[in-house]
Amino acid sequence: MNKKVLVFAMISVVTSGFLYGMDETYSLESVTVNANKIEENIQDVPQSITVIDEEVLHEKGIKTVTDAMREVPNMNVSSTANGATISFRGLNTSMFTNNNPVVIYVDGVPYYDRYDFDPSxxxxxxxxxxxxxxxxxxxxDAVGAVVNIITKKPSNEWHGNVGAEYGNYNALNTTFNTSGPLIEDKLYAGINGSFKKDDGWITNDYPGMDSDANQKRDRKNSGFLLFKPTERFSGKVTLSDNYTKHYFMNGFVTDSTGILLGLDRDDGNHISSDMPTVERTAVKAQSLNLAYEFDAFKVESTTTHKTLDLEGDFDAxxxxxxxxxxxxxxxxxxxxxxxxxxxxxxxxxxxxxVSGVYGDKEKREQGPYGAQVMSGGAVYDANADSTTDSQTQALFGQVMIPFxxxxxxxxxGRYQRIKKEIDxxxxxxxxxxxxxxxxxxxEKTWNAFIPKIALSYKVNDAxxxxxxxxxxYMPGGFNYFATSGGMEENSFDPQTSINYEVGAKYVGENYLLNASVFRMNIEDIHIxxxxxxxxxxxxxxxxxxxxxxxxxxxxxxxNQNIELSGALGLIEAKYDDYDAGSRTYDGERIENTPRYxxxxxIAYVATAGWYGRVDVNAIGSTSYYDGANSQMIRSDxxxxxxxxxxxxxxxxxxxxxxxxxxxxxxxxxYQSKTGLAMVGFNDPRRYGVGFRYTF
Structure with missing residues (x-):
């Protein structure tokens, strides 16, 4: 079938349901956010914010944080053989700090490591x-953006939902959550979880190997107890246990000529790999939140403990x-x-x-970490075992003064001290x-002051x-695979930037529009x-x-049922002074950053009866670093x-x-070295059916 015909056919199927929906009025309401760590109307916060509520997540089929990030202008997400990597406004993942330029917080619990970037x-x-x-x-680590996830608050009645989906490639996705009172007004509990499996779209034809090359298994469970002995005091304990098992990659290997023209996902439908490639990641987290409201102010303590256990084996x-x-x-x-x-x-x-103090302590034990390669007719085997200890202490404060x-x-402003040691x-x-x-x-220590100033003007209520x-600010660190050299060769400095932004937010009776213009000057950018x-x-x-x-x-x-929504991000991101040793990249586009x-x-929204939506997504041409040939190459x-x-x-x-x-x-x-390149692709067409029961 012609692709255009198929698109219009799907649109017709969805819009045909518009005739049968319930006559329910939908209107724009004020949105409350916690951007400044206090509850405020989104119109009063002087920064650009994208808000996605539970119903939109369900309607659009958003199941992961990376799915949600694709809704954000100028944010690009890639799932590679080395964890999830993010590009936003020209800022990329810092590979040997493992930190993404976007930090996720779930009720105050941080997720920033590229191997730990998929909370439930x-x-x-x-x-x-x-x-x-x-x-x-x-x-x-919040150098580019923050994804602030707010979970549901329990009430004095038990509520929840359970759902399941099944689709091609034997994809199964199940979810459940429920919360309610153990003692009314005093003690609440909740539990939620999800399980996903997917056989993937790549077949491994090598004898004796599992034919489902890029299959995935994903389990997440979480629970909490909320204690409210008085109107002023509350305590919440949250436990989570996540486990993923991902095989191979969403792509294939090719030669290192640096030529992207002609490469197609269909070229990777069948591969031949003789060694299992699998990453197993187990993340366990515990948090304790204590809060007390005095007459004039609120004091809140959030303590978290998290462990990550990664086991990765890959075909050489x-x-x-x-x-x-x-x-x-x-x-x-x-x-x-x-x-x-x-x-x-x-x-x-x-x-x-808002003001406070912050501290963290991280111990990273890495090893075995390395590779085996054929060199000069014999096997070269290199392994790096390292222990990296990191500590952070910080004081922060912010005041919002109307006049x-x-x-x-x-x-x-935030003043922080970061110390890192590696062995x-x-x-x-x-x-x-x-x-x-x-x-x-x-051993290195960095002291930094991170200021912010903003001015907002409320023209009228709209x-x-x-x-x-x-x-x-993103801290520096150490390269934890090294075979020679000293401090200068095996460490890198913090990345800093100054971001200028001007924006406007308008909320009318039946529409809203947010616009922003930004400029970011970056120094010591991590590459x-x-x-x-x-x-x-x-x-x-x-x-x-x-x-x-x-x-x-x-x-x-x-009208009262039909909704249009959209987002657009246009960006120019370039290196001004980048000497890689083999050549300079001055004036070239920053890798992994799409032009737009x-x-x-378009959605037909209804609380009962038929509903439906069609979404169109576009991504512009993107540059990638071609290490094998010391150049930037571009995809369409x-x-x-x-x-x-x-x-x-x-x-x-x-x-x-x-x-x-x-x-x-x-x-x-895309990633390449001498003799080998790995190219990743998006998923092919997927389809399926599902249900959700709410109680």
């Missing part, structure tokens, strides 16, 4: 994506029938993290304020012959404007480059870069579309869905 959405009330540097209130070259058969790469990592934040907040007729009736001034031992053998061990011990200047004769990857600093762009978001109700992102949706942009049609009857919601309707193929990640 089974119990979500609202997701707030705070765009731009958020380090003043949210800490050292992700293919078979060559000299590397039987060889592998490996990454085994254990991380333990403690965090504590003591926060004070209050508001009166004169001003609103002249329609103005509000925000002044904030690394690398062993190497070639043809069974051992080389002398390489050892490296390093329109507010703002301008802000904020500093972004991930190839060295060691084209074989070793390391993190380094490029001296200067910049990004600038426009972001638009809007929603419009054509866009989405447009693409437009995809999704649709959903459902029927609600009392507590039941039964629906069907299809994603990537026209089965478009585009490159989502």
């Amino acid at each position: 959405l089974a119990d979500v009330a609202q997701i707030e994506v705070l765009r731009g540097p958020q380090g003043t209130l949210y800490g050292k 070259d992700f293919q078979a029938n060559n000299s590397s058969d039987g060889l592998k790469q490996f990454n085994y990592t254990e991380i333990e993290t403690w965090t504590e934040e003591l926060k004070f907040s209050g508001q009166n007729d004169a001003f609103k304020w 002249w009736e329609k103005f509000e001034l925000t002044l904030g 690394l031992v690398t062993t190497q053998t070639w043809g069974g012959m051992a080389f002398p061990d390489y050892t490296f011990e390093g 329109l507010s404007t703002y301008a802000s200047i904020a500093k972004g 991930y480059k190839i060295a060691g004769g084209g074989m070793v990857w390391l993190t380094d600093n490029a001296k200067k870069a910049h990004s600038q762009g426009i972001e638009l978001e809007g929603k419009y109700f054509l 992102t866009a989405n447009l949706g 942009g693409v437009i995809t579309s999704n649709a959903k049609l459902g029927y609600k009857y009392k507590a039941w919601d039964i629906y069907s869905f299809i994603t990537n309707i026209t089965d478009e193929s585009y490159i989502s990640s």
Whole structure:
């Protein structure tokens, strides 16, 4: 079938349900957010914020945080063989700190590591994506944005839902959540969980290997107890236990010529890999939140403890029938993290304020970490075992001062001290012959002040404007795979940025529109480059870069049931001073940053009867770093579309869905070294049916 015909056919199927919906009025209401760590109307917060509530998550089929991030202008997500990586406004994942430029918080519990970037959405009330540097209130890693996840609050009646979906590629997704009182008004409990399995779209034809090459298994469970002995005091204990098992990658290997033209996802439908490639990640987290409301202010303590256990084994070259058969790469990592934040907040007729102290302690034990490769007719085996200890102490504060009736001034700052120590031992053998061990011990301390200033002007009840200047900060670190050199060669400096933003927010009777313009000047930007004769990857600093762009978001109700929504991000992100040693990249586009992102949706919303929606998503051309040839290469942009049609009857919601309707193929990640390149692709067309029961 012609692709255009198929798209219009799906639109017709969905819009045909419009005739049968219930006559329910939908209107825009004020949205409350916690961006400044106190509850405020979104119109009063001087920054760009994307809000996605529980119903939109369900309607759009958003099941993961990375799915939600694709709704945000200028945010690009890639799932590679090395965890989830994020690009936002030209800022990329810092590979040897493992930190993404976007930090996730779930009721105050941080998720920032690229191997620990997928908390459960089974119990979500609202997701707030705070765009731009958020380090003043949210800490050292929030250099690009914060995804603030607010879970549901229990009531004096038990409520919840249970759901399941089944689709092609034997994909199964089940979720459940419930919460309610154990003692009315005093003690509440809740539990939620999800399980997902997917056989993947790649077949491994190598004899004796599992044919479902890129299959996935994903289990998440969480529970809480909320104790409220008085109106002023509350205590909440939350426990979570997440486990994932992901095989291979969503792509394939190719030669390292650096030519993307002609590569297609269909080329990877069948692969031949002789060694299992699997990452097993177990994350356990516990948090304790204590809060007491005095007459003039509120004091709140959030303590978290988290452990991550990663076991990764990979085919050395992700293919078979060559000299590397039987060889592998490996990454085994254990991380333990403690965090504590003591926060004070209050508001009166004169001003609103937040202040507090923060500390964290992380121990990362990595090893075995290395690879086996064929070199000169013999096997070269390298393994790096390292222990990295990190500590952070910080003081932060922010005040919001209204004046002249329609103005509000925000002044904030965070002073922090970060200390990191590494103890690394690398062993190497070639043809069974051992080389002398390489050892490296390093220690660095960074002190930083992270300020923010913003001015908002409320033109009227519908329109507010703002301008802000904020500093972004991502700490430095150590390369934890090294075979030579000292401190200068095996460490990198913090990345800093100054972000200028001007924006406006308008909420009318039946539509809203948010617009922002930003400029970011970046220094010592973290880059991930190839060295060691084209074989070793390391993190380094490029001296200067910049990004600038426009972001638009809007929603419009054509009538009481039909809703239009959309978002657009345009960006120019380039290096200004980047000497990689082999060549300079001055004036070239920052890798992994699309020229634009866009989405447009039309939905028929209803609380009963038929409902449906069609969404169109676009991503612009994107540059990737080609380490094998010391160059930037560019992939084409693409437009995809999704649709959903459902029927609600009392507590039941039964629906069907299809994603990537026209089965478009585009490159989502690329990485190369001498002789080998890995190219990632988006998913092919997926379809299925599902239900949700709410009680």
